[in-house]
Amino acid sequence: MSDGCPEFRLGSVLATSFTATLTERCGDAVERIPTPQRLADWLAVSGLAVGSCTPQDLTRARELREAIHRVATATALGEPLPAAAVAVLNDHSARGHAAAVLTPEGERRWRLGPASAVADALGVLAADAVAVVAGERDGRMALCASPTCRAAFFDTSRSRTRRWCEMNTCGNREKKSRFRARHGAGPGPAA
Ligand SMILES: [Zn+2]
Numbered sequence: 001m002s003d004g005c006p007e008f009r010l011g012s013v014l015a016t017s018f019t020a021t022l023t024e025r026c027g028d029a030v031e032r033i034p035t036p037q038r039l040a041d042w043l044a045v046s047g048l049a050v051g052s053c054t055p056q057d058l059t060r061a062r063e064l065r066e067a068i069h070r071v072a073t074a075t076a077l078g079e080p081l082p083a084a085a086v087a088v089l090n091d092h093s094a095r096g097h098a099a100a101v102l103t104p105e106g107e108r109r110w111r112l113g114p115a116s117a118v119a120d121a122l123g124v125l126a127a128d129a130v131a132v133v134a135g136e137r138d139g140r141m142a143l144c145a146s147p148t149c150r151a152a153f154f155d156t157s158r159s160r161t162r163r164w165c166e167m168n169t170c171g172n173r174e175k176k177s178r179f180r181a182r183h184g185a186g187p188g189p190a191a
């Protein structure tokens with residue numbers, strides 16, 4: 001249940017799926033984990049069920065999220081990595097002690113410690129960010145072409161030319177505004 005809170009935008013890459021819990025960073029920002037419960041919900045649907053989260057957990061999660069966003073943005077732009085954000089990321093990665101375990105079906109699951117579940121979950125997210133930024137996976141870090149979004153996403157398209165974080169949000173909005181411009185209509189109501 002989302003209880004009236006904004007829906008999640010889940011992607012296939014854990015680290016950028018996490019940074020997408022804050023969208024429209026360069027426009028009217030939408031916070032998709034506004035409460036500790038929504039952080040717990042997001043972790044649960046992302047394979048990192050922790051039971052419950054405290055307000056301090058939420059603060060730490062957002063700190064990590066923004067550090068990942070800054071590091072991913074610098075990577076996408078080919079700029080030097082911001083040292084403070086790298087330190088936050090490494091700190092969270094070092095503090096987590098999640099174990100990767102194999103299910104009988106041959107799938108990976110994360111086993112989190114009962115007393116340190118949130119720190120362990122954040123450690124998994126930080127380690128995932130390290131892997132994609134360090135080029136451990138086949139793909140390219142990129143920024144959404146939408147000027148109000150500029151979300152970092154991991155482009156795994158064969159041609160590495162994906163332009164939007166999501167086709168059915170930013171991509172469609174861009175297509176609609178181009179259509180309106182071509183057909184001489186006014187700006188129209190925002191989608
Ligand atoms: Zn976007």
